[in-house]
Amino acid sequence: MAVKKHQLVADKSNQPDLAALAQYFQLMNDQSQCLPPLQEMIKQCHNIIQCLARTAGTADQLWHLLQPVEHFLLRCVNSVYNNVRHEVFRTILDKFYSYISDPESNACPATAAVLIIIDDSDEDEIMSSTRLLVEQTENGPAGPRFHAALSCLYRWLHDWHCTPTLGFWILAYIKALEESAHHDILIEASQDYLVSLLSCLALQIPIHQATANVIFHVLASLRESVEAFDRISSMVGEVLVHLASDNGQWSRQLLQDLVDILTVMVERITCCLKEDAQEMFRNKYADVILCLERHMASNASKYLNLPAWRSRNAVSSGNNLDTQKVGLINIGNTCYMNSVIQALLYTRQFSSYVVAKSLNTPYWETLGTLFAHMIFSMSSKIDPERFFRHLRPVDFSADSQHDSSEFLGYLLELFRSYENATLVNHDYSRPPVLNGGPRNRLLQPGASDEQQTESGDSRRSTSPCPGSSGSDSSALKRPYDVDPSALPPRKRFRVQEPTRRGSAIDSIFGGVQLTRVQCGSCQSSSFSRDLFRDLQLAFPEKPEGKQHSVQSLLDYYFSKESLCGDNKYQCRECGDLRDAERSVVIENTPKYLILVLKHFKVDVKNLKQTKLMHYVHYNQTISLPTVPNQATSAAYTVYAAVIHKGRTIDSGHYYTLVKDNGEWFSCNDCSVKKVEENALNKLQRPSTPYILFYRRLDIEEPPAPTFEQLPRNLRMEISATNKIYVEAVRKLRSD
Incomplete structure (x- = not known):
């Protein structure tokens, strides 16, 4: 920079003043057909910039001297062929930028007069020129130069008012810096x-x-x-x-x-x-x-x-x-819903999508409004009662507590069933019609149902995982209380897409499992595909002292299984029951992976389920086994966990740990507070993570929506609610 400063000083000593330049260019302008050769023209333009950079005075004082100079500059860019015009235009702006972006120069406001060459009706040309200057600056020590240029332009905007295109160029420069995330x-x-x-x-x-x-x-x-x-x-x-x-x-x-x-x-x-x-x-x-x-x-x-x-x-x-973290008031055994809603709020692709859709999609309105209040409420807690009236499963009683995993599965399937609805005025009071469970069999084109085989492997259970929530006196209604023979057969679909077309739920949470069963006799194989929105991980029987981890539970889930004895495979090629091997891999990885840890087992002697208290290492990152040449990443990082605190599956309490902007928070109903980075692995029994939320590493989290992006009526509602809250606080403190 010292060399550059020396050059600038040298230039000043050898250049004529503005009055001499104005007289010279007035003579040239009088000869309308006369323009110097290209290199001489560029040199004269540089002389103008160097002279203006050291010229003191206001716009009113210099106006008469600037007129012939500006006229000459306009002739240089408008009276030559297009390719020559571009070269002249670029060199003028390059020289101009070298002065305003030099932290050691102090160019005078009159330098802005050279921006007369900008055509304010050609926004594309202005933006392309500023983008190029920003890109060139980034090759060196960009920070000081960007700051110097922006500071110089801001000074001129206040002091110089005879060049309207100055504002156009400043705004273009700001936009170019925005595009480069500076x-x-x-x-x-x-x-x-x-x-x-x-x-x-x-x-x-x-x-x-x-x-x-x-x-x-x-x-x-x-x-x-x-x-x-x-x-x-x-x-x-x-x-x-x-x-x-x-x-x-x-x-x-x-x-x-x-x-x-x-x-x-x-x-x-x-x-x-x-x-x-x-x-x-x-x-x-x-x-x-x-x-x-x-x-x-x-x-x-x-x-x-x-x-x-x-x-x-x-x-x-x-x-x-x-943004302040907002809690949800427990309105009577609703911790199982509060915990799930908090986790979904920090699933940013989902919550941002829901808030955006709440403007013109009726069935998203209730959840989108709840998310918006949680983001922009001035209070540290809000009452979710009016939202939960519509989001609570119809068979979940309001005065009882239920399982958070069942609620999450219901909620996602509820909105999945609404996604193809065409109702203009959505009626939440009507019972929902669900499409089926979170897993649906995807058949290969031309394959028959008989060719698709299911195994009874407990590691890969597709039924909702029974859990607990609530008070010690609450008994839960569980799917295993129902006679399996009374359940309708699983709905199946013949589709070729890995996820159902047009489904935001499936595009965010949906993945596809590929199951292969290979006959031990003839070595023939059959394949089936299952769409899933969660994986339910069981605990294997392990020797005492061997530690479990989320990754080891996943490995167990995807480990090969022998089908033999009473569980032999009906081979289509052999026409008989055969020993076989069953394996599962992921064919399409979900953007957000939901894992349900089955912290329970059946006590055969007492005919009841008990909660497991296994110690588990909760990996920050995990990976899934995938088919060869998988197009998307199979690595994930954890960002939320629903915790069950209690010693039995029939009692206890749910709360959530979430990660936002690199920090972990505990969302325990209406209380939200910051916790340690390794809080997930420092939980003391009987607190056990029940539902884990992982984000695929290649997925970029969008920022939370801004207040201005909300629908106008929602902004007014939130502002009114915040005003009531502020007045209530003032009144309380004045009393």
Whole structure:
């Protein structure tokens, strides 16, 4: 950088001043057909930039001198052939960028005059030029140069008003940095100049649309930043008064956009703060909030559709807010539902999809609304009663506690059955019609049902896993209490797809098992495919002292099994019962893998089921055995676990451990608190993980939806609920 600085100083000493350049280019412009050769033209453009970079003065003072210079620049890019024009255009912007991105240079605002060459109607050209500059900068020490360029542009936006295309180029540069995910630089530089940017709205000179676009884009992108709000809080009232004093249509539009953005800024910040911090925030900025309340926010500003900037180092920098974790009140033996809902909320692909669909898909509305309240509620806990009225299985009594695994299976199958519904007004009061269990046999084209063989292997049970939840006095209704002969036969489907077409449930949670049975006599094989949404893992009989792990239970589940004795295989080729070998692999891996650990066994002597207290190592990562050439990853990482706390399967309590942004939290009904990284493996008996949730390693978690992405009526509902909560807290504290 020292060499570059020396070159800049040398350039300044050898260049004429702006007055001399203006006189020279006025003579050239008078000869309309005369332009220098390409290399000479480029050199003269460079001389202009170098001269402007050291020229002091306001736009009004320099206007007459800049006119012939700007006219010459326009002739250079508009009066030559396209290929030459592109070269001239690129070299001008390259030289211009070398000045504004040099941390050791201090280019004057007059340099912005060279942006006259930009055609503000050609957004593609502006974006492509800025993208290229960003890409070239990333090859070196990008951080300081990006910060220097953005800081320089922000200074000019306040001080220089005679080049409207300056705003267009700044916005394009911001978008290029956004595309490259340089949010930390955008946040840091923008917060440094936020006061200067906002003050542009209070200047006596007319503000360009391009300038307003930059200001509101930056404000809306920083709407989750407490520091940004703090920096501008002292001048918000002044700017609002200035804009309100002008009855012109343009000033009214500026005022409305500003009120909308700042109102959402207050809502988003308070939504993300804990109870005490919320009250402190509102007390500290009471005057600003009162100013905003005097104007009616419409929540219709186009800038609120922009994604918020979020720092990669949000926790340490304190610039952005971590969303508050919200608990669910236990409304009477509902821990089995609370625990499952918490795990599904942090299954981000699922919860984000449900919230997005709640706008126009009636059957997603109840669950989507519940998720939205859990994300944006200002309270640390919410009452889920009105949601659970519709989500509770029809045969689950409201005053009894049930099994969380059964509830999860029911919930996923319930929404799977609704996915092909065409009802405009969905009626939750009507009993649901389910499509069948979570596993469905997928037949190969042309294969008969007789060719598909099922084994009674207890390791691969397809029935719901009996479990426990609730109080000591609650007895559970279990599937094994029903006579198996009275159950309808399993529904089967002839399909060629690995998962059912159009099903979001199956695309997120569904996988396909491939089962092979090989005859020990003729070596012929039969194959069957099963769609699954969970794997239920039994414990093998192992010698004393040998440790179980999730991976070892998976290995046991997929280990080869001998079919012999009373469990011989009916071979189609041999036409008789034969010894055979059965093996299972995964043909299609699910995005999210649900594992149910069968912590129970049958006490034959007393004819009852008891809970197993085996110690299990809960692997952070696991892998599944797959068919050769499997297209997707078979490795998974854990992100949630439903825990059963109790010594018997007929009593106890459910809660959930979840991982969010690299940190683990315990969601125990209405209480949510941070826990240690290895909390899953430090549980003390009788607490045992019952349902484990794993995410495939190649799956990228989408961010939680922003408040502005919610349907308007849902935003209003949540805002109203939060307002009631805040007033209740104020009243309680005043009493």
